[in-house]
Amino acid sequence: MNAHPPAAALRSANITPLARLDIPGGGEVVLHRGHAFIGHMSPPLGTSIYDLADPRKPRLVAQIAPKDGYSHTHKVKVAGELMITNVERHRRHFYRKGERIAAVTAELAGRLGRPPVDAEIAAALGVKEGDVADLRAGLARGYADGGFRVWDIADPAHPRELAYVKTGGIGVHRFDMDERYAYISTEMEGYVGNILVIYDLADPTRPREVSRWHLPGQHMGAGETPTWSGQRHRLHHALRVGDVMWAACWYAGAYAIDVSDIARPRTIGSFNYHPPCPEPTHTFFPLAQPLGGRKVALAIDEEHDHIPGQPHAFLWVLDVEDLTRIAPISTFHVGESASPYATAGGRFGAHQFQERQVGSLVFATWFAGGLRVIDLADPSVPKEIGHFIPAPATGHAAPQSNDIDVNADGIVCLLDRDCGLDILQFEG
Amino acid sequence: MCDDCFDDEDAAPADFPLEDIARAARMIERDIAGETAPDEAWAVYFGEASGALDWRVLDRLARSVDAARLLLSLSGPGRAAAHSGPVGDHRPSAVCPAAR
Numbered sequence: 001m002n003a004h005p006p007a008a009a010l011r012s013a014n015i016t017p018l019a020r021l022d023i024p025g026g027g028e029v030v031l032h033r034g035h036a037f038i039g040h041m042s043p044p045l046g047t048s049i050y051d052l053a054d055p056r057k058p059r060l061v062a063q064i065a066p067k068d069g070y071s072h073t074h075k076v077k078v079a080g081e082l083m084i085t086n087v088e089r090h091r092r093h094f095y096r097k098g099e100r101i102a103a104v105t106a107e108l109a110g111r112l113g114r115p116p117v118d119a120e121i122a123a124a125l126g127v128k129e130g131d132v133a134d135l136r137a138g139l140a141r142g143y144a145d146g147g148f149r150v151w152d153i154a155d156p157a158h159p160r161e162l163a164y165v166k167t168g169g170i171g172v173h174r175f176d177m178d179e180r181y182a183y184i185s186t187e188m189e190g191y192v193g194n195i196l197v198i199y200d201l202a203d204p205t206r207p208r209e210v211s212r213w214h215l216p217g218q219h220m221g222a223g224e225t226p227t228w229s230g231q232r233h234r235l236h237h238a239l240r241v242g243d244v245m246w247a248a249c250w251y252a253g254a255y256a257i258d259v260s261d262i263a264r265p266r267t268i269g270s271f272n273y274h275p276p277c278p279e280p281t282h283t284f285f286p287l288a289q290p291l292g293g294r295k296v297a298l299a300i301d302e303e304h305d306h307i308p309g310q311p312h313a314f315l316w317v318l319d320v321e322d323l324t325r326i327a328p329i330s331t332f333h334v335g336e337s338a339s340p341y342a343t344a345g346g347r348f349g350a351h352q353f354q355e356r357q358v359g360s361l362v363f364a365t366w367f368a369g370g371l372r373v374i375d376l377a378d379p380s381v382p383k384e385i386g387h388f389i390p391a392p393a394t395g396h397a398a399p400q401s402n403d404i405d406v407n408a409d410g411i412v413c414l415l416d417r418d419c420g421l422d423i424l425q426f427e428g
Numbered sequence: 429m430c431d432d433c434f435d436d437e438d439a440a441p442a443d444f445p446l447e448d449i450a451r452a453a454r455m456i457e458r459d460i461a462g463e464t465a466p467d468e469a470w471a472v473y474f475g476e477a478s479g480a481l482d483w484r485v486l487d488r489l490a491r492s493v494d495a496a497r498l499l500l501s502l503s504g505p506g507r508a509a510a511h512s513g514p515v516g517d518h519r520p521s522a523v524c525p526a527a528r
Contacts, residue, residue, distance in 0.1 A: 275490075275494065276487060276490035276494055277490060308446035309444065309493050309496070311474070311475060312475045328483035330480050330481065330483065331481045331482075333473075333475070333479060333481060335471070335472065335477040336476065337477065342475075380480075384478060
């Protein structure tokens with residue numbers, strides 16, 4: 001894929017576009033040692049690695065396919081000379097609807113007094129009539145490949161697979177890692193929804209599970225009973241800083257977990273703002289330095305389908321001086337007037353920020369709002385100081401900026417979930 | 429709706445016209461003890477403007493909107509709830525005088 005100058009992007013003066021790659025969309029981008037590691041959203045593409053020695057001319061050096069056509073590998077993390085990629089059922093929530101076909105068919109038959117036709121089953125499941133056969137096929141096929149793969153990337157152009165670890169259920173979503181441990185968000189037998197499973201990478205060819213953490217109610221195999229339906233409350237992912245894991249939990253808020261004893265993760269405190277706030281918590285992470293004399297963390301929600309009267313997903317600024325009493329300081333919102341694509345279709349609202357920020361700046365993706373750069377110098381009053389909104393890719397009504405990473409030189413990689421990677425220079 | 433992110437269980441609340449929600453919510457919010465939120469805060473909450481919101485203000489507005497939805501649901505059903513389609517509606521301003 002050849003890079004080209006980006007066309008028709010909207011930007012602030014402190015962000016200069018360097019190159020645009022019209023590559024298939026992705027879930028995560030990581031910058032590491034002069035390379036961009038990209039997890040693509042859908043098979044047959046899995047992971048792409050680009051050499052950014054000249055960020056105006058990114059050069060594809062390696063591609064890794066998913067394990068099979070039914071899995072996707074849309075997340076990636078790198079530490080030292082190790083890389084981990086996830087293995088998760090592709091279109092997992094769609095195929096989960098197949099598990100309800102028998103119950104829906106029985107309910108409809110009882111109500112109608114005859115066997116239902118596929119159109120009626122489809123309507124009850126909220127899918128198209130033509131999807132029912134696909135759901136049945138998926139149910140018959142099942143899925144048992146979920147997990148993660150560990151790679152040696154000493155030479156990024158030639159990743160070498162060291163291990164494949166099976167986990168459970170639909171497999172692994174986002175995760176964190178360092179050179180010693182992997183902090184995996186995955187489904188596991190006996191639990192409902194994703195939990196945290198920590199693996200020791202001392203021997204990366206044989207990752208070894210050392211501990212688990214879950215929300216109260218998830219461990220049904222041990223007799224716990226969830227107070228919610230389906231997988232509504234689950235871990236999205238947890239990020240480690242020092243001896244604390246910063247965990248974002250779906251519709252359940254932000255949790256701080258003590259991992260000073262790696263074998264026994266322990267909840268320190270949490271802040272749950274559901275209700276009244278409607279969008280699920282996506283990421284929770286502390287800033288490296290105190291701001292305004294306070295230890296500050298960020299949480300960001302992921303935009304859902306928009307309902308009138310509901311705020312678009314936004315950024316939270318939290319006081320984490322005392323982790324047993326996590327408290328909100330402020331919130332930051334982007335108005336629809338800030339992007340010409342806000343109402344063009346697709347999602348408009350927050351999704352993700354650059355994990356591991358430096359200083360008081362937050363680089364956050366806002367789907368159709370593109371990239372927003374927010375200054376938290378005064379954490380009570382966050383202010384936007386830059387933006388970049390890519391032009392929609394061909395065939396799309398709006399950009400869907402999904403993930404972001406920034407390196408120490410101010411090189412920014414902005415990844416769209418549908419199509420495209422923008423490489424930018426931030427001159428803050 | 430993104431099949432890769434959201435479950436069926438993530439169904440959203442009943443969907444009423446923004447102007448109805450805004451009118452009811454602002455009426456309710458004025459009756460809550462404490463300082464009434466300014467127009468600018470409502471504009472940020474309803475996505476009309478960018479800006480910061482203090483948590484106490486956000487909580488006040490969110491609870492007012494929840495109460496407004498309940499009030500509206502008692503006076504009639506909303507539109508089909510979840511998966512209401514793209515955000516392409518031509519929405520009236522929630523903070524313009526006509527919406528109060």
